[in-house]
Amino acid sequence: MRERIFSLISKYGLRANSNLGQNFLIVDDIIERNVERAELGERDTVLEIGPGLGVLTDALSKKAGKVYAIEKDSLLVGILKKEYAWPNVEIIEGDALKVDFPVFNKIVSNLPYQISSPVTFKFLRYEFDRAVLIYQLEFAQRMVAKPGDGNYSRLSLMVRAKAHAELVERIGRGAFYPRPKVDSAVIILEPKPKDERIELDENLVKALFHHRRKKVSRALKDSHHMLGLGKAELKAIKRLIASVPHAEKRVFQLSPEEVKEIEDYLRANHIIG
Numbered sequence: 439m440r441e442r443i444f445s446l447i448s449k450y451g452l453r454a455n456s457n458l459g460q461n462f463l464i465v466d467d468i469i470e471r472n473v474e475r476a477e478l479g480e481r482d483t484v485l486e487i488g489p490g491l492g493v494l495t496d497a498l499s500k501k502a503g504k505v506y507a508i509e510k511d512s513l514l515v516g517i518l519k520k521e522y523a524w525p526n527v528e529i530i531e532g533d534a535l536k537v538d539f540p541v542f543n544k545i546v547s548n549l550p551y552q553i554s555s556p557v558t559f560k561f562l563r564y565e566f567d568r569a570v571l572i573y574q575l576e577f578a579q580r581m582v583a584k585p586g587d588g589n590y591s592r593l594s595l596m597v598r599a600k601a602h603a604e605l606v607e608r609i610g611r612g613a614f615y616p617r618p619k620v621d622s623a624v625i626i627l628e629p630k631p632k633d634e635r636i637e638l639d640e641n642l643v644k645a646l647f648h649h650r651r652k653k654v655s656r657a658l659k660d661s662h663h664m665l666g667l668g669k670a671e672l673k674a675i676k677r678l679i680a681s682v683p684h685a686e687k688r689v690f691q692l693s694p695e696e697v698k699e700i701e702d703y704l705r706a707n708h709i710i711g
């Protein structure tokens with residue numbers, strides 16, 4: 439793998455674009471393990487974000503029925519089209535945050551870290567069976583953080599509301615070229631069955647987590663503007679806010695179910711629409 443990446447880099451005189459998170463995987467084992475974790479067969483259609491120089495794509499194409507690979511860098515798209523003749527891979531040139539995803543049931547990607555957060559939220563808006571994803575370690579740890587953990591964040595809550603996430607492997611920076619400044623980790627993400635998913639008001643979650651260490655009632659008051667409430671309105675509903683469910687908990691201790699209770703209460707009392 440290492441040889442393949444270096445020969446392509448020298449053949450095309452490439453300089454990895456750090457603004458696009460171009461850190462290429464150079465360790466075969468990691469690619470093999472992630473392809474295995476995806477449990478691919480002929481009936482699977484895989485979405486890959488950022489195929490780069492195609493090493494993961496190549497492994498995916500051998501196991502899956504179909505692979506869609508979305509790449510933003512037109513230079514790399516040109517190289518992929520020249521270097522490979524995959525019968526079952528469709529390269530889509532574009533920004534993964536902007537293009538509509540084709541129909542797929544699995545995702546396998548070594549993600550560009552710049553878009554980790556928005557692309558993860560985007561994944562969660564689609565129906566799929568399983569995703570095997572490489573993220574920056576610290577981000578991956580936040581994805582699996584539990585209510586009450588020091589790093590439990592809006593991301594942790596939103597992931598927990600919709601999916602099961604497991605951190606299955608840490609990856610040192612030496613597994614990539616160029617070597618990144620941080621370690622990475624592999625996450626397996628599986629959406630929960632539909633009737634177990636919790637849909638949360640994203641505005642409310644943002645307003646709460648703007649003050650993640652504060653008590654719920656205080657966080658709601660301090661974020662009133664994010665909920666569309668003026669000062670005068672806030673004064674009128676102070677008492678209602680004081681008796682919101684879980685008022686005394688800290689925001690970072692809230693489970694998705696508890697945030698839902700807060701949301702229902704605020705809605706029933708016409709504090710949010």
Ligand SMILES: C[S@@+](CC[C@H](N)C(=O)[O-])C[C@H]1O[C@@H](n2cnc3c(N)ncnc32)[C@H](O)[C@@H]1O
Pocket residue numbers: 458459460461462463464487488489490491492493494508509510511514532533534535547548549550551553
């Ligand atoms: C971490 S590299 C992974 C490359 C390759 N899959 C590998 O494992 O060696 C991330 C890739 O995502 C591409 N990329 C960056 N931002 C993107 C975006 N918004 N949409 C699609 N691809 C993007 C980069 O050009 C790069 O090829």
